Amino acid sequence: MDGNKKIWIILGSLALMASALFILMTALWQPMAADDYDILTSYLDTHSLFHHVMSWYNNWSGRVLGYAIGGLALSGDMPRAVFQSISAFMFISLACLCLLLTQKEKIECKRADLFLYLIMLSLLWFCLPIIGQTVFWTSGAVVYLWPAFFLLLLIYSILRPFITGARDEDPHFVAAISAFFLGLIVGNFQEQAALSLLTFLLIVSVIPSIRHKIAFFGKVLPAAAGLFIGFLILSMAPGNAERQSLVEGLSFSDTIFRVSRFISKIFSADTLVFVFALAILKTALRSFDNDKAEGARESTLIWIGLSAVSALPILIFPKFEQPRTAFYSSLFMILFLAASLMGRKKALEALLERQPYLVLLAALPLFMSTSHAALMAKKLHSQDLERTELAREALKTGKEVAFAPRPAINTYKVFAWDLSTNPKSMYNKMYSKVNTVPPVKVDMALVEDPDYP
Secondary structure, three states: OOHHHHHHHHHHHHHHHHHHHHHHHHHHHOOOOOHHHHHHHHHHHHOOHHHHHHHHHHHOOOOHHHHHHHHHHHHOOOOHHHHHHHHHHHHHHHHHHHHHHHOOOOOOOHHHHHHHHHHHHHHHHHHOOOHHHHOOOHHHHOOOHHHHHHHHHHHHHHHHHHHHOOOOOOOOHHHHHHHHHHHHHHHHHOHHHHHHHHHHHHHHHHOHHHHOOOOHHHHHHHHHHHHHHHHHHHHOOHHHHHHHHOOOOOOHHHHHHHHHHHHHHHOOHHHHHHHHHHHHHHHHHHOOOOOOOOOHHHHHHHHHHHHHHOOHHHHHOHHHOOHHHHHHHHHHHHHHHHHOOOOOHHHHHHHHHHOOHHHHHHHHHHHHHHHHHHHHHHHHHHHHHHHHHHHHHHHHHOOOEEEOOOOOOOOOOOOOOOOOOOOOOHHHHHHHHHHOOOOEEEOOOOOOOOOOO
8 A cells, every 4th residue: 555545544643533533532521410310319319329220120120230330320329420431441342343343354454444434433433313312322322322332232143154154063151141141231231122133033033044153052152141131130120110100192193193203203304314424335335346235134124123113112102212222223224224344345356456545535524523522511510510619509508500501412412401591490409418418500591491490
């Protein structure tokens, strides 16, 4: 590679590393919000991790692992900065797992590997819905990002022999134990993740081309056993019935609206842009290589199936629909899109040999968006520090304190949430309790809370 071509690769690599750093900074600067306060006040009220988890288990949901990890992170027993750093690492690693699951070739193509990783990380960053809530919001990450990471890790562990083309004859005992515990973790973390894993295990068990290569008794059955136990713990929680009883019936028109909004979030505007871009790229690669990778059909079936199945809980219970609940369906749709480039690494390497500047062009949108998100998160972080000082001053007088509203945030990569103008509202009370300060309110708040006078 001559010097002029090499400089494009170096610039693209630097932009990627900077983007990863911006993602970490965004995670660290994202302030506590909404359900973060709900989980933390529960932890403080019960004075122990066990009683905190049991309180949620009996009154809301059986997601034991999520509430345990969230409680530890928000209470300071596990510093929140550590949790947020792990979440950022998981998000960045999620792109690696997606590539491992959709690219079967072992060919050493450094430019192609770099380019594909940029595309995958960009797909996750731009196309996953409301990542300010699902990735950077602490109580959201334990419901969406963390289960998704362990789910894809388990799926790759099972599919690796099929992906590499070598049959898994005699998996180590440790592999079976790992599959069991990963299944247990996924089964208890979140309902959509558990249903997706169950569907995956059924699919790989009935497709002969996959079934004959994977370790069915060594990995699939242990994972299924772990999934069963984890989901049993989740589904038997008394809080599930309590939670369901709070859900009022929806009108037909409202149901149609929520379902339509849920589906549209899966196929958001950002996603369509990348579908179009991938279609152009795939067309360009055909001039270099028309071969289709073995296993592409099975891979397509898996990801389309999981995307559809993970949407079922929301379609059945549309009252729980929020844009963030399309996270799993969108993730599997991204994997489906990535699988469309399977078997084209040689062609991609040839294309980048001729036009190496494409690496930098692929990195720039991600670089600009992540840097902007980090800047927005920094604004919120700075305001939180100012509010802390105001609250400390209020402690000396015992008077009510009024905060300025949140700065304008024009990106959903950062979760912009605020307190209410009413100091007696639920989250205002939680804020006062968590920070041990007098009653607080926000002048001209972004969020009102009329249900808690």
